[in-house]
Amino acid sequence: MTAMKRYLLAWVCLQLPMMVHAGQPTPTSAAAPLSDAERYARRCQSQSPHRTVKPQGTMLWGTRRDWDVEKVTDERTGVLVSADLAPLRQADAQVKSLSLEGGRLVAAGKGVVGTVLQGTASDGKPVEVAICGAEPSPEDPAMVWYRIEAWNALAQEWENPCVALANVPDPRALAVSGTWNANGAHQKARGKLTFACENGAISKCIQWGYKPWASRDGQSMADLHQACTRMARADYCGNGRSHTHENTTIDMYDRLGVIARTTESSAQWDLSRASFEAAWAPDGATCLSRTRDGRALETVLKECPNRFRAGTALDLGKGDRCTLRRTDVNPESALLRNQSYEASKGTSAQGEGP
Structure with missing residues (x-):
């Protein structure tokens, strides 16, 4: 092989990765915004679990740190850290309000599936969260596991905000009264709740038996x-x-x-x-x-x-x-x-x- 041929072959090998990469969409590119009607119509549709290959650190809420998986983030951040019981962003015509009783959400006379609540991320930005499923706990029927989706404004998609791990690839969430701040302190807040994802500490401690709404020997x-x-x-x-x-x-x-x-x-x-x-x-x-x-x-x-x-x-x-x-x-x-x-x-x- 002549020196010129070897040079051309080496040049092509160097260019191929860049040519392939050029055809890939950047992870931070934002999709075109949708109308409210289009956005709500997309909620609770069947989706394959979303995973992230980056270490998540020890999790309090169990939610993703940021929608942008390439962004370097702090362990004390989350895409969804609280939600408001009222006003409802979207709900069945007969569902006028929700209340939190112990470990479950209650809508007078109706189920809660399909309801959209106004949530908040750790940076204070609003994020909508849809309730897509409700599964009573086999160990405690008074406690309900919820399958939730949050609106990812970056991708213009409804996605499970809970971090998936190998042992829990499609995590659910518990509804817990009050909120937790970045320092890990619980704060009582009327009308607010936390969707504690299955792989986070708030949820794990409840599963271990420490239900904050319950008492033992009067305490x-x-x-x-x-x-x-x-x-x-x-x-x-x-x-x-x-x-x-x-x-x-x-x-x-x-x-x-x-x-x-x-x-x-x-x-x-x-x-x-x-x-x-x-x-x-x-x-x-x-x-x-x-x-x-x-x-x-x-x-x-x-x-x-x-x-x-x-x-x-x-x-x-x-x-x-x-x-x-x-x-x-x-x-x-x-x-x-x-x-x-x-x-x-x-x-x-x-x-x-x-």
């Missing part, structure tokens, strides 16, 4: 549920930042006896590998022994200065000993404690999931 479980959302994400500082990895195994136990400490090893939990991690209150950890993802305790002290102090270890009983303790609360007042496995050497210090 509300709202604070216990909120403490659980901090624990699930290893949010030690109570600022919405997680310190864990996706699908990390943990064991939890609480003061009300909803979940008891595991005392025997099984295929799911190895007592010989487990040790105390932290004790939890609604606003974060009251004390901790180590981090779940293996980063140094000094990083927690720097992340939330003046919140914890190091010093003499505090014994909480049954082998639970704190290394860092809160300066403003009694660690023994914690509602929830957990054990976990110590992170193996070489584990990344940045958590990528709940």
Whole structure:
């Protein structure tokens, strides 16, 4: 082969990827806007699950961070973080209003499927959310799982806003009273609710038994549920930042006896590998022994200065000993404690999931 032929062949090989890429649509290009009638007509149509190949980090709401999958985003953002019960954006002619009773939405005399609510993203922008299915929980018929779609104004499509994972490829959502802000704090808000997606901490804690609308022995479980959302994400500082990895195994136990400490090893939990991690209150950890993802305790002290102090270890009983303790609360007042496995050497210090 002559030098000229080799040059031409190399040039063609270099140009092919650019020619192929030139024919691909850019992920950030916006589609032409639709009218209200066209938009609502498209809701709740059968769609294949949407997935994202980028790590989602530990999730509070369980929603996608942004419609633009190429955009670098913070773990404390979401395309849908709350919804208004009224006014309804679209509904059956006989559905005039909705109410939230415990773990289910109620429309007088009618079902809620097909209803469109006004929602809000973490950046404060409005986003419509359609209720496309309602499935009572087999374990608790008073609690309903909803299949929802939110209007993606970028793509001009209705899409499931919940993040799909391998074990839950088509996630649903629970309707929970109030809202959660970027710092992970729950806020009571009349007429507002949160669609807590199946793969997020709010929903997981309810599935584990901490239903914020319920009570045990006369005590509300709202604070216990909120403490659980901090624990699930290893949010030690109570600022919405997680310190864990996706699908990390943990064991939890609480003061009300909803979940008891595991005392025997099984295929799911190895007592010989487990040790105390932290004790939890609604606003974060009251004390901790180590981090779940293996980063140094000094990083927690720097992340939330003046919140914890190091010093003499505090014994909480049954082998639970704190290394860092809160300066403003009694660690023994914690509602929830957990054990976990110590992170193996070489584990990344940045958590990528709940």
